[in-house]
Every structure is written in structure tokens, then in C-alpha cells.
Amino acid sequence: MSARTIGVVMNGVTGRMGHRQHLVRSVLAINSAGGVALAGGGRVLLKPVLVGRNEAKLRELAAAHDIDDWTTDLGAALADPANEIYFDAQVTSARVGAVVQAIEAGKHVYAEKPTAESLEDAITVTKVARAAGVKNGVVQDKLFLPGLRKLRRLVEGGFFGEILSVRGEFGYWVFEGDWQDAQRPSWNYRAADGGGIVLDMFPHWHYVMENLFGTVEAVTARAVTHVPRRWDEAGEPYEATADDAAYGIFELSGGIVAQINSSWATRVFRDELVEFQVDGTEGSAVAGLRRCRVQHRSMTPKPVWNPDLPATEPFRGQWQEVPDNAEFDNGFKVQWEMFIRHVVEDAPFPYDFAAGARGVQLAEAGLLSSAEGRRVELTPIDFGTEA
Structure with missing residues (x-):
């Protein structure tokens, strides 16, 4: 054919x-x-x-x-x-x-x-x-990344029992552009050009949370500009007017609490540039771009807090790798x-586009929360008559 x-x-x-x-x-x-x-x-x-x-x-x-x-x-x-x-x-x-x-x-x-x-x-x-x-x-x-596809498999298979919380860490150091070239375009750091990590990343976090864990019902966020001076593609200095880091708490349906840090002013001490830890009554998982590791309730160790002795437990080694079980394109x-x-x-x-609008709604609510120092609730968007 x-x-x-x-x-x-x-x-x-x-x-x-x-x-x-x-x-x-x-x-x-x-x-x-x-x-x-x-x-x-x-x-x-x-x-x-x-x-x-x-x-x-x-x-x-x-x-x-x-x-x-x-x-x-x-x-x-x-x-x-x-x-x-x-x-x-x-x-x-x-x-x-x-x-x-x-x-x-x-x-x-x-x-x-x-x-x-x-x-x-x-x-x-x-x-x-x-x-x-x-x-x-x-x-x-990000819904189609191998790590998150494995995480979806765990959610749909009931691995977690009741999901309690989600913690996400995303980011890396974006060079200022003076002594090393910046690895992101300069418009990302100018508010007038639509820059800012909240507008860039909160829509991502929205669809991840919405599709894997539940509806986002409220947000408390703090958006900041850690690096106020950068250099553009022509080597000219400019004032960074957009946020380069954001720290958010998201309340999801079912009582799930998600905390996600996003930053272009952090240095990576993780296995991948983005990682999500999901904790539930029956088990936990840590998923990144490609890998996903789990610890079931039956295999959870019993650490004892003792600040007087060095930690000797191989905490990372106590987790199991989730197999691919498929070819990920x-x-x-x-x-x-x-x-x-x-x-x-x-x-x-x-x-x-309706899903996209919900992501923009979260970004706008996050910026409002940061500006006014308060928790902001999200309400369903009225798009008018359905097509």
C-alpha cells in the first residue's frame, strides 16, 4: 500500500x-x-x-x-x-x-x-x-520518557498502594555566558520575551502530575532570580528579569502532596537531571529520564537515626531496578x-490545547503565589461550549 x-x-x-x-x-x-x-x-x-x-x-x-x-x-x-x-x-x-x-x-x-x-x-x-x-x-x-513510562506502569499496577507524596528535583547549572557560553538561550532569562523557569517547567510538572497522580488543586510556590546578571549570545551583559529557580508545593486530588524544585542555578548531585520520588503505603519508587528503581514495603529496611556514627548502610543498593520490558522510542x-x-x-x-491551558494556569498560579506569598487554589477552566 x-x-x-x-x-x-x-x-x-x-x-x-x-x-x-x-x-x-x-x-x-x-x-x-x-x-x-x-x-x-x-x-x-x-x-x-x-x-x-x-x-x-x-x-x-x-x-x-x-x-x-x-x-x-x-x-x-x-x-x-x-x-x-x-x-x-x-x-x-x-x-x-x-x-x-x-x-x-x-x-x-x-x-x-x-x-x-x-x-x-x-x-x-x-x-x-x-x-x-x-x-x-x-x-x-516527559510522559513518554522511559523512566516515567515505568513509573506509570507501577501506578497502574497498584504497586504503591495509597500514594502519599511526590518529590521532584530538576535542574542544572546554566552558565552565565561570560567565561563559559550559556547552554540555554538568553531569552529564557528575560520576562518580556516569555522567559522564566515557572512558565517553562510548571506546565511540564502539571501534565506529569495530572496524568500520573491526580488533579492539581492548589499551589504554594516561591520563584526567584538567583543569578541577576548574564551575558547574551553576542557576549553583551544583560539584566536577568525572569525567574531562574522555583520551589513549589502542589496539592493533588486524593490528598497527595507533591514538592518539586526547579532550578537553572544548581549543580547536579543526582543520577539524572530530573528525578521523582513517589512514596506510598506499599512501596516507593524513584524515576528519572530513563531509570526507575523501587523499594517495596516487604523489602524496606529499618534505619536507626544515630548522628554519632557514620552511616554504613548502602541505601541506594537497597533498591531494585524496574526492567524495561519494552523498547522505548x-x-x-x-x-x-x-x-x-x-x-x-x-x-x-x-x-x-485544553490540557496545555491547564499547564499555563498552574504556571500563572505559581507566579501569583510567589508574588503574594500565599496558597493559590486552582478551579476548573471554563472553555465555553465544547466542540
Whole structure:
């Protein structure tokens, strides 16, 4: 059976994440594997059309990957009926306008998170997409990481008994850019450009908590800027106006309490850049990007607190490794395949713009909590009439 080809307008793929994970490791990797396999038989190939503001970068990127179509004119790319999907990986501040433009052009839309800088705008793009009747989705890549897929397996298998708490640690030291180049773009540290670790990471934590543990009902957070002066890509100093660390307590349905620290101003003393510890009445687990280790109630040691003697117990060695039991593909690629099936054959895809808006709601509530020094409750979002 011959494969069908769909044009995908990809805006913002000259950036690190858009290039590596979405273009190379997702869209091009899908084509190299013969396309997205459909449930009813047949396959779908993707024809990327690269869009951006920098003509030189686009030309270089297209040449590097033997891509024929690229343009700085988003409107022209959206006007082509062969291009059925629009993907957005731009800086957050540019996302809403481009997404609405694509929806109005009748395109199905897939976007990086957060879907907007504010809850108001996130609700707007959700309503616009629903009114237009286009398929829409937001990237929620961490759900498809091997470590969290193993953690989901434990949750669904009842391993934990009653889940009591979740503790997360995420972050690493991002160099200031003076004596060593920064490994994140400078816009991340400017509030006017949509920067800040709360807006970047709280939407991630929202979908992790929502999909694995329960609805987020309230947040108490403290957002700070630990490093106030940084140097941009041209080597020029600038004032960091966005938060680079956030410390949050999240209250979930069922009485679960989650504590997650996020920081670009910390040095890593963990096995992975992000780790979640889940404690339950029957067992505990620690999951990272790839690994997941457990300690069941029946195998839990009985440590005794004695500050007068050095600890000799091999605490890490008392945990067991959760086996893969499956082949784990790139998480971004897996979600791309899901969205393509959603567009082509209406397969389920729960990670829509409404889910993205809930993530933005948590980020906004976290910033409000930090600014006012109080606990903020989250209420269900009113999107109006369902599409």
C-alpha cells in the first residue's frame, strides 16, 4: 500500500529543541522508518516546510538535511493546501499569533508548551481551535520518557498502594555566558520575551502530575532570580528579569502532596537531571529520564537515626531496578506519531490545547503565589461550549 504524504509547516526549528527533537529525531526519523503506521493499514510520510525569521539559518538547516522547502513567509506556507499541519516551536512570546494564524488558515496545529504566556491567551487559542474544528495538540514529552513510562506502569499496577507524596528535583547549572557560553538561550532569562523557569517547567510538572497522580488543586510556590546578571549570545551583559529557580508545593486530588524544585542555578548531585520520588503505603519508587528503581514495603529496611556514627548502610543498593520490558522510542517521536494518527484517522489524543491551558494556569498560579506569598487554589477552566 502506498504511503500518503502530508506537508508539515515547522516554525521555530532553527532553535535547539525544534531542530534536534522535533525535526531530526521526530519528523525526519519518522520518514526514515517509512512513515507513521496507521491502524487501518498504510503509512503517512511527512514533508517538512521550514519557517523562521532568519533566512541564513533556514537555508543552512535545509541544506544540512536535504529539505527543499523553506521560507520566511509564514502566510505563504499556510496558504499551500498540501500543508495540512502547522507546528510551532518558536519563543513563547511569538506563539499565540502564529498559532491563531494557522488555525484561521484551516491547519491542524501541534505546538510546544507553554501554549501561551498567559491563561487568558491559552484559553483563547483553545476556543479558536475548537470553533474552527481543527485538531490541536501540545507537546507533553516527559510522559513518554522511559523512566516515567515505568513509573506509570507501577501506578497502574497498584504497586504503591495509597500514594502519599511526590518529590521532584530538576535542574542544572546554566552558565552565565561570560567565561563559559550559556547552554540555554538568553531569552529564557528575560520576562518580556516569555522567559522564566515557572512558565517553562510548571506546565511540564502539571501534565506529569495530572496524568500520573491526580488533579492539581492548589499551589504554594516561591520563584526567584538567583543569578541577576548574564551575558547574551553576542557576549553583551544583560539584566536577568525572569525567574531562574522555583520551589513549589502542589496539592493533588486524593490528598497527595507533591514538592518539586526547579532550578537553572544548581549543580547536579543526582543520577539524572530530573528525578521523582513517589512514596506510598506499599512501596516507593524513584524515576528519572530513563531509570526507575523501587523499594517495596516487604523489602524496606529499618534505619536507626544515630548522628554519632557514620552511616554504613548502602541505601541506594537497597533498591531494585524496574526492567524495561519494552523498547522505548524517542518520546518526542512517539507523541508526533500519535498526533499524526489523530489527524489522519481520528485516533485518541488527550494532550490538546485544553490540557496545555491547564499547564499555563498552574504556571500563572505559581507566579501569583510567589508574588503574594500565599496558597493559590486552582478551579476548573471554563472553555465555553465544547466542540
